[in-house]
Amino acid sequence: MARILDVGCGPTKYPGSVGLDMNPNTAADVLCHLDKGGLPFRDNSFDFVRAEHVIEHVADIIATMEEFHRVTRPGGTIFLATPHYTDYSSFRDPTHRWHLNTYSFLYFYPGGMHGRDMWYTKVRVKEVRNYVSLLRLWRALGFEFLVNHSRMFRQFWEHYLSFVIRGKLMEFTFEVIK
Amino acid sequence: MALILDIGCGRKKYPGSIGVDMSPAGQADVLCDWTKTLPFVDSSFDQVRMIHIIEEVDDIFRMLGEAHRVAKPGARVVIMTPHYTDHASYCSPAHRWHLSSFSLWFFSDQPKEYDYYAPAQYRERKVRVELLRVWRALGFQFLINRSRPLRKFWEQYLSFVIRGKTVEWELEVVK
Numbered sequence: 001m002a003r004i005l006d007v008g009c010g011p012t013k014y015p016g017s018v019g020l021d022m023n024p025n026t027a028a029d030v031l032c033h034l035d036k037g038g039l040p041f042r043d044n045s046f047d048f049v050r051a052e053h054v055i056e057h058v059a060d061i062i063a064t065m066e067e068f069h070r071v072t073r074p075g076g077t078i079f080l081a082t083p084h085y086t087d088y089s090s091f092r093d094p095t096h097r098w099h100l101n102t103y104s105f106l107y108f109y110p111g112g113m114h115g116r117d118m119w120y121t122k123v124r125v126k127e128v129r130n131y132v133s134l135l136r137l138w139r140a141l142g143f144e145f146l147v148n149h150s151r152m153f154r155q156f157w158e159h160y161l162s163f164v165i166r167g168k169l170m171e172f173t174f175e176v177i178k
Numbered sequence: 179m180a181l182i183l184d185i186g187c188g189r190k191k192y193p194g195s196i197g198v199d200m201s202p203a204g205q206a207d208v209l210c211d212w213t214k215t216l217p218f219v220d221s222s223f224d225q226v227r228m229i230h231i232i233e234e235v236d237d238i239f240r241m242l243g244e245a246h247r248v249a250k251p252g253a254r255v256v257i258m259t260p261h262y263t264d265h266a267s268y269c270s271p272a273h274r275w276h277l278s279s280f281s282l283w284f285f286s287d288q289p290k291e292y293d294y295y296a297p298a299q300y301r302e303r304k305v306r307v308e309l310l311r312v313w314r315a316l317g318f319q320f321l322i323n324r325s326r327p328l329r330k331f332w333e334q335y336l337s338f339v340i341r342g343k344t345v346e347w348e349l350e351v352v353k
Binding site: 093135 | 232238262274275276277278280281282283284290291293294295330333334337338339
């Protein structure tokens with residue numbers, strides 16, 4: 001059976017997972033504050049680590065990704081969901097420290113930015129899926145399909161269009177490389 | 179006489195208020211690090227003002243908790259901060275948070291599990307967005323402030339073009 005960790009699980013924990021949260025008024029099995037020490041698990045403990053609407057809150061994204069990477073087995077999966085920085089939800093919560101886009105995790109890819117590895121962390125993941133959803137109007141007009149259809153169109157959208165045709169939610173699936 | 183507290187009053191203290199600040203250069207009556215605790219007893223003030231300060235503090239919930247503590251039941255807390263689409267939100271390297279007109283929704287909508295983060299209870303009495311002069315002249319400011327759905331539509335679809343300037347809240351202290 002897959003070992004699943006749901007970080008920041010809130011009141012609705014992912015079925016069959018170990019739930020982790022800092023807030024005791026949730027479905028958490030383990031109470032822990034991500035910014036105060038790491039995750040209370042051994043290396044390679046999980047096949048699948050998911051963190052929905054967590055990464056935009058943490059004090060240190062690199063340190064947090066290193067912890068997610070550490071507790072996930074080689075070849076395991078990390079799933080993140082977080083607002084795109086052009087969505088109003090990115091600015092609706094006074095505890096959102098970071099405003100991110102679809103390139104924010106290039107940092108952890110082999111050959112990271114412009115073909116060069118970033119040297120601030122040794123953690124590496126492979127992008128399996130990167131999906132950005134848009135607001136209803138733009139989806140109805142076919143922009144969500146286009147933006148996710150090709151890398152080039154997504155880049156064009158990020159550079160030229162995203163303040164008008166605004167993003168909403170980003171979903172990243174990474175494969176852990178060790 | 180109504181007792182008014184002006185937190186982070188700077189050089190332009192609200193007339194008739196007690197000013198609190200860190201620097202002696204302004205008009206402060208009380209010098210202290212107001213980002214941590216306020217040196218007043220519970221339920222002392224009829225009004226608490228926080229003008230252009232919440233975007234700079236480490237912990238907004240802690241500040242609003244302290245303001246709640248020193249305010250009387252039913253007192254008003256007035257907050258002003260730059261909208262995240264205004265250039266002013268990015269002008270100061272001391273600005274930690276970039277906020278919208280829905281950033282204090284925790285306090286008024288009060289979803290249960292959020293009590294942990296924001297235990298102080300407020301009722302949102304007024305939210306007002308100010309826009310740049312051109313947009314105001316064209317009537318957008320009037321429209322946006324007319325209803326919550328219109329304001330939400332503006333936040334979701336329009337605010338990077340018809341950009342915001344300042345957001346002002348009036349919260350009622352619930353004890």
